Amino acid sequence: MGAVENIITDNLPLWSSSVQLKSTRGRGSSSKRNLYGVKKLRELILDLAVRGLLVPQDPNDEPAALLLEKISAERAFLIKNKTIRKAKVLNKVSEQEVPYKIPSNWVWIRLNDIGDWGAGATPRRGRSELYGGDIPWFKSGELTGDFISQSEETVTELALKESSLRLNKVGDVLLAMYGATIGKASILNIDGTTNQAVCACTAYTGISNIFLLTLLKAYRPRFISMGAGGAQPNISREKIIATPAALPPLAEQHRIVAKVDELMALCDTLEQQQENSIEAHETLVETLFSALTNAADAEAFQSAWQRVSKHFDTLLTTEHSVDKLKETILQLAVTGKLVPQDPNDEPASVMLEKISADKEHLIKEDKIKKQKSILKIGRDEQPIKLPKSWELVRLGDLSPEFQNGASSRGDKEGIETVVFRLADIENWKISTTDNRYLLIDPKSTARYSIKKNDVLIIRVNGSASIVGRFIFCDTDYEGIYCDHFIRMRFHHEIFSTNYLTLLASSDLVRKSIENMFVSTAGQKTVNQKHIASLLVSIPPLAEQHRIVAKVDELMNLCDDLKQSLNEAQTTQMQLTDAVVENAF
Numbered sequence: 001m002g003a004v005e006n007i008i009t010d011n012l013p014l015w016s017s018s019v020q021l022k023s024t025r026g027r028g029s030s031s032k033r034n035l036y037g038v039k040k041l042r043e044l045i046l047d048l049a050v051r052g053l054l055v056p057q058d059p060n061d062e063p064a065a066l067l068l069e070k071i072s073a074e075r076a077f078l079i080k081n082k083t084i085r086k087a088k089v090l091n092k093v094s095e096q097e098v099p100y101k102i103p104s105n106w107v108w109i110r111l112n113d114i115g116d117w118g119a120g121a122t123p124r125r126g127r128s129e130l131y132g133g134d135i136p137w138f139k140s141g142e143l144t145g146d147f148i149s150q151s152e153e154t155v156t157e158l159a160l161k162e163s164s165l166r167l168n169k170v171g172d173v174l175l176a177m178y179g180a181t182i183g184k185a186s187i188l189n190i191d192g193t194t195n196q197a198v199c200a201c202t203a204y205t206g207i208s209n210i211f212l213l214t215l216l217k218a219y220r221p222r223f224i225s226m227g228a229g230g231a232q233p234n235i236s237r238e239k240i241i242a243t244p245a246a247l248p249p250l251a252e253q254h255r256i257v258a259k260v261d262e263l264m265a266l267c268d269t270l271e272q273q274q275e276n277s278i279e280a281h282e283t284l285v286e287t288l289f290s291a292l293t294n295a296a297d298a299e300a301f302q303s304a305w306q307r308v309s310k311h312f313d314t315l316l317t318t319e320h321s322v323d324k325l326k327e328t329i330l331q332l333a334v335t336g337k338l339v340p341q342d343p344n345d346e347p348a349s350v351m352l353e354k355i356s357a358d359k360e361h362l363i364k365e366d367k368i369k370k371q372k373s374i375l376k377i378g379r380d381e382q383p384i385k386l387p388k389s390w391e392l393v394r395l396g397d398l399s400p401e402f403q404n405g406a407s408s409r410g411d412k413e414g415i416e417t418v419v420f421r422l423a424d425i426e427n428w429k430i431s432t433t434d435n436r437y438l439l440i441d442p443k444s445t446a447r448y449s450i451k452k453n454d455v456l457i458i459r460v461n462g463s464a465s466i467v468g469r470f471i472f473c474d475t476d477y478e479g480i481y482c483d484h485f486i487r488m489r490f491h492h493e494i495f496s497t498n499y500l501t502l503l504a505s506s507d508l509v510r511k512s513i514e515n516m517f518v519s520t521a522g523q524k525t526v527n528q529k530h531i532a533s534l535l536v537s538i539p540p541l542a543e544q545h546r547i548v549a550k551v552d553e554l555m556n557l558c559d560d561l562k563q564s565l566n567e568a569q570t571t572q573m574q575l576t577d578a579v580v581e582n583a584f
Contacts, residue, residue: 118237120200495544
């Protein structure tokens with residue numbers, strides 16, 4: 001038994017450090033990651049417990065075979081007194097059904113042998129007099145802890161009399177049989193009944209209900225594998241009571257329960273320490289990287305950079321930290337802190353003057369209409385200090401031409417034409433495979449055309465991470481776009497397309513867009529006015545190209561680092577699995 005203790009204690013660093021990420025964004029919440037090592041340790045503890053490997057056997061314990069004889073006599077007495085119904089006689093566990101060796105004073109049984117099992121029911125919903133009484137009525141989704149006493153609904157005494165509900169007593173063990181909750185188990189802390197998705201067991205004398213709970217929790221993977229029924233898998237009472245299980249002496253049941261409690265408390269501590277460690281690391285990452293992006297001048301930036309570079313080996317150890325580095329790179333890129341400025345570059349202000357003069361000329365010649373005045377940038381709206389050669393303007397000041405997309409239903413007459421939808425966007429680019437064709441009038445084709453250097457902006461969607469995204473068109477497309485998009489077209493060479501991609505993905509733009517969302521019926525939308533009001537930072541064109549090259553270089557390094565971290569994480573999880581397998 002000492003070897004088992006060593007497996008648990010000698011591998012504490014492994015249990016504590018093995019983490020499986022569910023998401024690459026966000027801070028702190030365990031919903032975003034699976035503490036894989038601790039999860040596997042909990043499973044290992046339960047498995048060892050029900051195999052007779054967690055605590056030593058005592059030769060002075062009354063053997064389980066004798067306990068089983070007493071249980072058989074008790075069951076016969078209860079049946080004779082009509083306290084319980086006579087159960088179907090099941091065959092003894094055969095050698096072919098035995099999955100592993102057990103101690104000599106244990107015995108193989110079926111779950112039917114250790115308690116009286118019964119399922120619940122749902123009283124007729126149309127009869128209000130059956131609901132709202134004093135009897136808790138539990139559903140499978142309410143089996144959320146080892147001990148439960150609160151139910152969402154209650155039923156009346158009349159419901160008990162007129163339906164097949166079973167009244168379960170304090171200490172009875174409940175087991176979920178339907179859907180995603182299959183195999184979840186809890187002990188009742190109050191008298192109550194259940195619906196048909198929950199099976200209940202009243203353990204016979206000599207069976208610890210907490211040991212039975214431990215057994216059922218250890219068997220949950222088995223119950224899940226027994227589930228049938230497609231979209232809503234389920235297990236039946238018949239399958240449950242026929243399940244083979246290993247029964248230890250009563251004294252050992254109590255020792256197992258005590259040891260499991262002790263080790264699960266250790267798991268709780270490891271889990272909390274791990275969460276605290278991850279939280280502290282993520283706070284450090286965000287603090288140091290934020291100091292970089294928020295630096296007020298060159299001296300502050302240099303000081304922040306020295307702190308970050310000094311701790312690179314401890315900072316960049318998780319996917320979250322690499323993603324935060326990527327965000328920081330983008331923010332530095334669009335605020336003029338990523339590459340040095342060249343005094344020979346034509347300042348962005350010169351380019352803006354040319355655009356303004358050209359716009360005035362076209363207005364005078366009645367080639368374009370005079371635009372409504374764009375809101376001036378207030379002092380409180382200038383969150384960033386830019387290099388002298390850069391400009392911070394509203395997107396509308398750059399004279400973009402906006403056009404909402406065509407109806408998704410097409411026209412009554414016309415030529416079969418590709419109409420690009422959200423489904424045609426892959427990796428923020430237009431995909432030309434498996435497109436939809438609709439009848440489109442030639443006038444519509446001209447109006448909603450897509451040319452090289454156009455930008456499609458996602459106008460509406462249920463997801464906040466999608467609405468307002470910029471889709472850059474690197475070629476002319478044979479087709480038009482639907483009304484889920486706004487097209488933005490520039491008539492001057494203002495942006496490198498790749499720089500505009502970085503700008504649209506940076507916090508400078510994304511946070512502003514997210515603050516503009518209009519929500520209706522679960523859908524979030526942005527409009528042309530929103531997009532025109534966005535603040536954008538414009539470097540000289542030559543510097544835009546240098547920024548794009550540097551960002552590409554650094555993002556490739558980040559991707560390589562993330563790949564290495566993923567491989568290390570996978571290796572750690574495989575090592576955790578190997579330790580668990582070798583325990584047996």
